[in-house]
Amino acid sequence: MTLDANIKSTPPKLMQAIRQAMAGTESVQERLDDFVVAIQSSMKVKVASIYLLRPGAELELSATEGLKKSAVHKTRMKPGEGLVGHVALTARPLNLADAPSHPLFSYRPETGEDPFKSFLAVPILRGGRTLGVLVVQSERERTFTEAEVEDLLTVAMVLAEIIIDDERVGGKKAALKGITLAAVKPERFEGKAFAPGLVRGSAHLHLPPVAPANLLAENITVEQNRLEEGITILRASVDAMVSGEAASLSRASKEIYETYRMFAYDRKWVKRLREAVSSGLTSEAAVERVRNEHRARLMKAKDPYLRARLHDLEDLANRLIRALGGEQLGPGARKLSDDAILFARELGPAELLDYDRKKLRGIVLEEGSATSHAAIICRALGIPLVGRADGILDMIETGDAVLVDGESGVVHIRPLQSVEDSFDLRMNVKGELARAYEALKFQPSVTKDGQEMSLQLNAGLLVDLPQLDQVGADGIGLFRTEFQFMVSDFMPKLKEQTALYQQAIDAAGTRPVTFRTLDLGGDKILPYIDPVPEENPAIGWRAIRIALDRPGLMRYQLRALVAAGANRHLRVMFPMVTTVDEMIQARALFNREVDRASALGLDLPKKIEVGVMLETPSLAWQVSAVCDHADFVSVGANDLMQFFFAADRDNARVSDRYDPLHPAALSVLKFIADRCNMNNTPVSVCGEIAGRPLEAVTLAALGFRTLSMPVTGIGPVKAALLKLDAQDLAKEIAPHMSVESRLSSLREIVQDYCTRNAIPI
Numbered sequence: 001m002t003l004d005a006n007i008k009s010t011p012p013k014l015m016q017a018i019r020q021a022m023a024g025t026e027s028v029q030e031r032l033d034d035f036v037v038a039i040q041s042s043m044k045v046k047v048a049s050i051y052l053l054r055p056g057a058e059l060e061l062s063a064t065e066g067l068k069k070s071a072v073h074k075t076r077m078k079p080g081e082g083l084v085g086h087v088a089l090t091a092r093p094l095n096l097a098d099a100p101s102h103p104l105f106s107y108r109p110e111t112g113e114d115p116f117k118s119f120l121a122v123p124i125l126r127g128g129r130t131l132g133v134l135v136v137q138s139e140r141e142r143t144f145t146e147a148e149v150e151d152l153l154t155v156a157m158v159l160a161e162i163i164i165d166d167e168r169v170g171g172k173k174a175a176l177k178g179i180t181l182a183a184v185k186p187e188r189f190e191g192k193a194f195a196p197g198l199v200r201g202s203a204h205l206h207l208p209p210v211a212p213a214n215l216l217a218e219n220i221t222v223e224q225n226r227l228e229e230g231i232t233i234l235r236a237s238v239d240a241m242v243s244g245e246a247a248s249l250s251r252a253s254k255e256i257y258e259t260y261r262m263f264a265y266d267r268k269w270v271k272r273l274r275e276a277v278s279s280g281l282t283s284e285a286a287v288e289r290v291r292n293e294h295r296a297r298l299m300k301a302k303d304p305y306l307r308a309r310l311h312d313l314e315d316l317a318n319r320l321i322r323a324l325g326g327e328q329l330g331p332g333a334r335k336l337s338d339d340a341i342l343f344a345r346e347l348g349p350a351e352l353l354d355y356d357r358k359k360l361r362g363i364v365l366e367e368g369s370a371t372s373h374a375a376i377i378c379r380a381l382g383i384p385l386v387g388r389a390d391g392i393l394d395m396i397e398t399g400d401a402v403l404v405d406g407e408s409g410v411v412h413i414r415p416l417q418s419v420e421d422s423f424d425l426r427m428n429v430k431g432e433l434a435r436a437y438e439a440l441k442f443q444p445s446v447t448k449d450g451q452e453m454s455l456q457l458n459a460g461l462l463v464d465l466p467q468l469d470q471v472g473a474d475g476i477g478l479f480r481t482e483f484q485f486m487v488s489d490f491m492p493k494l495k496e497q498t499a500l501y502q503q504a505i506d507a508a509g510t511r512p513v514t515f516r517t518l519d520l521g522g523d524k525i526l527p528y529i530d531p532v533p534e535e536n537p538a539i540g541w542r543a544i545r546i547a548l549d550r551p552g553l554m555r556y557q558l559r560a561l562v563a564a565g566a567n568r569h570l571r572v573m574f575p576m577v578t579t580v581d582e583m584i585q586a587r588a589l590f591n592r593e594v595d596r597a598s599a600l601g602l603d604l605p606k607k608i609e610v611g612v613m614l615e616t617p618s619l620a621w622q623v624s625a626v627c628d629h630a631d632f633v634s635v636g637a638n639d640l641m642q643f644f645f646a647a648d649r650d651n652a653r654v655s656d657r658y659d660p661l662h663p664a665a666l667s668v669l670k671f672i673a674d675r676c677n678m679n680n681t682p683v684s685v686c687g688e689i690a691g692r693p694l695e696a697v698t699l700a701a702l703g704f705r706t707l708s709m710p711v712t713g714i715g716p717v718k719a720a721l722l723k724l725d726a727q728d729l730a731k732e733i734a735p736h737m738s739v740e741s742r743l744s745s746l747r748e749i750v751q752d753y754c755t756r757n758a759i760p761i
């Protein structure tokens with residue numbers, strides 16, 4: 001370990017003075033005054049001033065030692081105006097020997113700053129935002145030393161922590177009560193609604209940077225050693241990631257790790273950390289300070305490459321803080337407040353399920369897509385999710401009040417009372433709608449032209465089961481069995497699998513439950529099985545492909561299903577079947593388990609139906625053939641559409657580029673429905689589109705009679721179907737579905753039809 005020779009080994013006097021100022025419990029003004037006095041005397045300057053950003057984004061002189069006190073709360077400037085405004089705008093320190101000669105210098109006579117030449121100002125940063133500016137000035141013309149700049153940056157950071165901390169506790173400490181900062185002003189973001197619902201709560205940042213408890217180091221040498229150790233552990237963990245799996249990594253993933261490693265070894269980053277620790281901060285506080293500096297700079301970057309870099313640095317900073325805290329560098333237990341709205345850049349399905357769902361009210365992502373599994377799980381659990389809220393993470397702090405509108409995709413942060421009021425009103429209206437759906441609960445879903453529809457639930461966990469009765473679903477059309485595997489830390493035992501399947505069948509009573517065998521691979525990764533790195537996991541070794549190559553796991557699961565179905569009605573289907581032959585092989589595996597149970601004299605299911613999921617275009621063209629080997633067909637429209645349009649459902653840039661109501665897609669769906677109906681093979685749709693009223697009425701017009709959907713879809717879809725004449729809509733859309741059609745979507749046509757016919761969509 002090499003350290004600079006001139007590093008100080010005791011906390012500077014300034015830090016001791018700041019510590020004292022922090023210990024006080026005075027009012028706002030007194031505390032700020034203490035700060036400036038401490039700075040002025042220990043830095044041996046003539047002036048120390050604090051400018052804070054007020055609502056309306058004006059900087060206001062809030063405390064000073066050395067300028068005229070009468071100017072406090074009077075002198076104001078816009079960011080960008082004068083030297084102080086310039087520092088606020090650029091979020092960078094400004095160190096001038098002769099400030100009045102600087103072109104940006106703007107003279108404020110009321111402050112009496114005429115005699116002061118040298119000028120050092122640093123931004124007060126928190127969460128990438130500028131809360132204000134801290135300034136010191138002296139009469140003598142001189143440039144402040146690097147150490148002095150560091151000291152002032154450190155003081156600014158302590159100040160920022162106090163401001164934010166005080167805001168968070170609602171000014172309880174009375175430290176800054178009465179001062180509202182622009183940093184806590186309301187913000188409105190427009191994202192995309194990926195799971196419906198209106199919800200209010202308080203923000204919780206996913207893997208939030210742990211705010212350092214101690215900002216100031218007791219002993220700088222000890223702290224320097226801690227930092228070096230932390231960096232060593234961090235680098236070792238990143239090295240292990242890169243070299244451990246390097247041979248087998250796909251190019252894309254490898255690049256990510258390589259870039260990550262580059263950051264971990266970035267000399268400038270480490271140098272800034274060392275400097276911050278040498279100025280008296282704890283290692284954690286140093287990480288925060290450097291993170292804030294990066295955020296302030298990179299946040300402004302429009303370039304996605306630079307912004308992605310910011311996320312890498314954030315990630316690395318989090319990792320280093322965890323290393324410093326002695327934590328293992330793996331995912332930890334995640335706690336939530338009672339009304340949490342989770343904010344994250346992106347969230348995998350397993351990550352989402354790491355959180356206590358009872359406390360999780362809503363989710364806001366900077367990225368995400370409608371068919372990502374996080375979105376699907378949210379819809380299943382009735383958790384509103386807004387995605388693609390670009391830049392929102394830079395504006396939010398854990399604890400901020402939030403309104404999430406999962407209908408329009410709008411998120412309000414720290415909303416004004418008037419916004420809250422109208423939101424409440426809408427929540428009430430929604431409540432009324434929910435009551436209207438409730439009233440339809442026991443009504444059969446029969447269209448106006450007499451088509452009997454079956455509206456079923458997509459489910460996967462125990463928590464989903466009570467929803468069957470809550471919304472009056474006609475069964476479970478898709479039971480995603482892999483969810484149980486994804487939420488456990490260990491492979492679920494045969495007994496556990498059997499128990500869950502039994503509970504699902506019991507909860508459904510006489511209604512059917514369709515179990516889909518494990519759909520692993522793609523983004524569904526089990527924590528206890530090493531993923532096989534693949535270039536294109538969605539079209540890689542997943543679902544039935546794994547099951548047929550390594551039948552052990554599926555046979556085990558089929559055994560559990562056969563056991564759970566004893567004396568009951570058992571329906572099982574296989575995901576991602578691409579050829580008829582795969583269906584034949586899968587069915588043979590199932591039959592072996594039934595034969596085994598029979599040979600052992602175990603009770604067998606009263607009725608068995610084995611179906612196929614139709615989620616690949618190739619199988620669509622062999623649908624009649626596969627009907628010979630399947631008791632039913634369930635169209636997995638999420639995957640079918642992703643493969644049909646060659647658009648990754650998990651890639652936000654392309655996932656909703658193509659409309660499933662594209663005439664070509666509808667023609668394929670109609671082809672499937674027609675062939676199944678001709679073969680007397682029951683057919684259903686279980687992708688997300690089944691749960692949206694407009695799409696659902698279209699599916700009914702195409703000939704589908706069973707739709708399986710997230711719980712939130714049942715009420716609205718039933719309300720729409722009750723008003724639909726399916727044959728009439730079929731006639732309406734038929735001319736637009738010819739191969740000559742050049743339309744990209746029939747959405748407007750269906751929408752218009754529904755409006756004319758008072759179908760609520």
Ligand code: PEP
Nearest residue numbers: 615636637638639686687
């Ligand atoms: C589908 O692909 O449409 C489907 C229902 O399965 P999953 O979303 O689980 O892939």
Ligand code: MG
Nearest residue numbers: 615636638639
């Ligand atoms: Mg699928």
